Structure formats: structure tokens, C-alpha cells
Amino acid sequence: MLGKTTPSGQLLATTRDLTSYLIAEAGLALVPFSAFGTADTSPWFRLSVGGASLESIEAALPRLRAALTGLK
Amino acid sequence: MGQRLATALFSEADRNALRDYAYLSGYQAAVIFKQKKAPMTVSKMAGSLIGSEIIKIGNEVSEMIKKGAAICNLTIGDFDPAIFPIPEELRDAITDAYAAGQTNYPPANGVADLRTAAADFVHQRLGLTYSPADVLVAGGSRPLIYATYLALLDPGDKVVFPVPSWNNNHYCHLASAEAVMVETSPAHDFMPTAAEIAPHLPGATLLALCSPLNPTGTVFARADLEAICDLVIAENQRRGPSEKPLYILYDQIYWMLTFGTAQHFDPVNLRPELRDYVIYIDGISKCLAATGVRVGYAFGPSGVIDKMKSILGHVGAWAPKAEQVATAHYLPNTTAVDTYTATFKQKIQRSLDTLYNGLQELKDAGYPVDAIAPAGPFI
Numbered sequence: 001m002l003g004k005t006t007p008s009g010q011l012l013a014t015t016r017d018l019t020s021y022l023i024a025e026a027g028l029a030l031v032p033f034s035a036f037g038t039a040d041t042s043p044w045f046r047l048s049v050g051g052a053s054l055e056s057i058e059a060a061l062p063r064l065r066a067a068l069t070g071l072k
Numbered sequence: 073m074g075q076r077l078a079t080a081l082f083s084e085a086d087r088n089a090l091r092d093y094a095y096l097s098g099y100q101a102a103v104i105f106k107q108k109k110a111p112m113t114v115s116k117m118a119g120s121l122i123g124s125e126i127i128k129i130g131n132e133v134s135e136m137i138k139k140g141a142a143i144c145n146l147t148i149g150d151f152d153p154a155i156f157p158i159p160e161e162l163r164d165a166i167t168d169a170y171a172a173g174q175t176n177y178p179p180a181n182g183v184a185d186l187r188t189a190a191a192d193f194v195h196q197r198l199g200l201t202y203s204p205a206d207v208l209v210a211g212g213s214r215p216l217i218y219a220t221y222l223a224l225l226d227p228g229d230k231v232v233f234p235v236p237s238w239n240n241n242h243y244c245h246l247a248s249a250e251a252v253m254v255e256t257s258p259a260h261d262f263m264p265t266a267a268e269i270a271p272h273l274p275g276a277t278l279l280a281l282c283s284p285l286n287p288t289g290t291v292f293a294r295a296d297l298e299a300i301c302d303l304v305i306a307e308n309q310r311r312g313p314s315e316k317p318l319y320i321l322y323d324q325i326y327w328m329l330t331f332g333t334a335q336h337f338d339p340v341n342l343r344p345e346l347r348d349y350v351i352y353i354d355g356i357s358k359c360l361a362a363t364g365v366r367v368g369y370a371f372g373p374s375g376v377i378d379k380m381k382s383i384l385g386h387v388g389a390w391a392p393k394a395e396q397v398a399t400a401h402y403l404p405n406t407t408a409v410d411t412y413t414a415t416f417k418q419k420i421q422r423s424l425d426t427l428y429n430g431l432q433e434l435k436d437a438g439y440p441v442d443a444i445a446p447a448g449p450f451i
Contacts, residue, residue: 001441023133027141027144028146029130029143031126034125044236046236046288047450049424050149050152050156051150052145053152054423054426057146057426061427061430065434065437
């Protein structure tokens, strides 16, 4: 997904950009692997399930799909 | 001159943006910025320290949620007590301990009953045999990892660890050790292989391993951990008696939270001759959803554990006494522990499956996403 552009025209150059986009547009907050010592461009994220309810996870999945659909 | 010029070129907003960026994107940028911002006001170590990136993102998200945003927060490796409360018996034992006046200093290495309970717990459940004297209790696993670093490393000593990795970079910084980061691959579930680690072990003092791994929730396969253990044994056989040996820090704080067919393995069970060189990091924070209760324990060779005890005694990073007494009371209650963890794991499993399946559906529909099947509480 890095290198893609958001509907508002912002380039997602690093996983930091992508993290912010997902929080704002998908209402889904993840931690990029760059926070765990890998390169800024590593495309992986940690999803830690202990802080969220099953319902909020279920509700976030369609939002994630919509946010990803918006990328060009 | 160069520094002043660089500062002048940045507006306050730019500086804030740079600081923000530096916070996430790395040590080097943070060092440069800090030198410009506040030269010589604090120690070099403190001036170049970066806080936890995870906690920072997590706090930002919590603020947004407080303001009413609907956000599914999967950032911090924590448990929402409304969804995942601690065991009732543990909660009651904690309040009972306060009522009974367990509010003075605990012993520096931990309440004796808790060290005995922890030793029995890992003996019964993992087959690891340690004397309660070789168990050290602290306020969660972090002080124990820090104490391991300080007990073993001189400034400039090498610490080898696979990345992604939780916080070993920060502990290297605190201990003035040299971080040797070994990139792992998704094809191997982000777990290191012996071949990846081998070139870095000569001259290293510490190999920091974690399984189930934070941040991926993946675990060591038996053969992979055996091969790594054999490297450490061979490296120590090569070293002379006057050289510091190579140690393993084995963070197994998530060991009870394995899922599916995943099985937990550890160095000393696989290679008993490593016993003098392995420091285990363990505790109740994750397996009992008790991250705020702050009871962790380490166990390992007496000579190292005793030094860690002395270090933490000066730091004062003890677990609160009432929580120690309560944990000592709870851990031997096998039925309560088993009942609790069974339900707890079932709930976590449902969330993991929902996420994993949802991401696989997106992948199948052509979206550029992928996920690794979880063996621990992360994807």
C-alpha cells in the first residue's frame, strides 16, 4: 500500500503515513513494525487484540475495506 | 555554527514535525534533533533516548476515542479490563492482602511465598526446575529485562536480537550496549533462524530472544530453537575461561497464550547444558490479563540473578507487596488458573480469528493485504 495516494491526494510514503490514514479513515489503530526496529518501509503491522471488543473488531473490518478501496 | 544555521532554517512548526517524525522513524534523527534543541542540559543517554513509539501512538488514539471517535484500538499490548478482567480470585486476594496490612516493604528479591509459587508453577507447567532462591520478583517484566542487561553488559558489549523486536533497542540504549539487529522474514513467521543469527554471535555477550514473539504472536519451532541453542553452546565452548560467556535472555511472558497447534519451547528444556547461560523473563501480566497489577519474575543462574537482585534493590523496582502476596496465593490454585486461562484464551482466539479471516477475505478480494496466522495474541 506504500506509494499509493489517498482520496485527498496525500502520498502514503512511509508506514507512518499509512498508520495515520488508517486511524483517520478506517478508525483502525495499528502499530507499524518500524516501531519494533524494522525499516520505515516494512509493510507489516502489529494488531494486538486485548484492548478491543470483538464487536469493535467486527465493525472495523468493513471500514478498513472502504479505506483501502479509496486508495489509488 | 552548523547547528545554529540548521536551527534557523526550521520554523517552530517544522521543528515539531521533525520531532514527531524523529520519534517514530529512528534513533539517528532523534539524536540530531535533540542536540539542536537542548545541548548539554541532560545526559547524552537521556538526551538521545526515544520513548516508546507504541505508547505514543496508543495515547494519541486514546485521546481521539475520548473525544468520541469510533476507533478500534489494536495498538497497545494491553487488555481492556471491561472485556478481559483479571481472575476474581486474584482480585479478591489483592484486596484481602491490603486489608491484612500487607503494605510495607517486600523483601528485595520478592515475597518468599511468591518465589516458591512461581518456581512450582514453572516446574509443574513447563518442567523447569529452579530453586525459589533463583527466582527474582519485580514490578513486571521490564525491570527484569533492564536488570539482565545491566548485570551482564559492559558499555559497548554486543546484544544480538531479531527484529521486529519489542524494546531491545531501548534497553541497549539504556545500558550503552551495541544493538546488533538481525532482520527476520515473514516467510519464516518473523522468527530468527540459526543461519541468520550465527554470523553475529562471535564476540556477543547477549542473545535476546522472545517466544511467543511480541510483536508477531509467532513462536519458535522446536528444531529452530534447538539449532540456535546449539550455536550458543558452540560459541561458549570456543571462549576461554577469562572471557565473558554468551548468555540468552529468554522472554516468555506470553508463553501461556499460545493458540491453535502452537507449542511453547524454551532453551533449557531443549538443551539442559545451557542452564548457566539462560535468564528467563516471565510473569502474570499477560497470562492473567494483569498488566496493571505489576508482578513479573525472572529465573536463571544464581550468580546472575543475585546481581540482578542487587541492581533492582537500588532501583526499587519491586512489585507491590499486596499484589505479591495475592499472586502467591493464586498461582497454586491450579483449577482457578486453568478455568480462567481457558475462557480467556477462547475470547482472544475469537478476536484473532475474526481479524485473520477478515484480512484473508480482503486478500482474496484482491486487496494488497496479508496476515500471518496467529500463534500468540497478536497478528
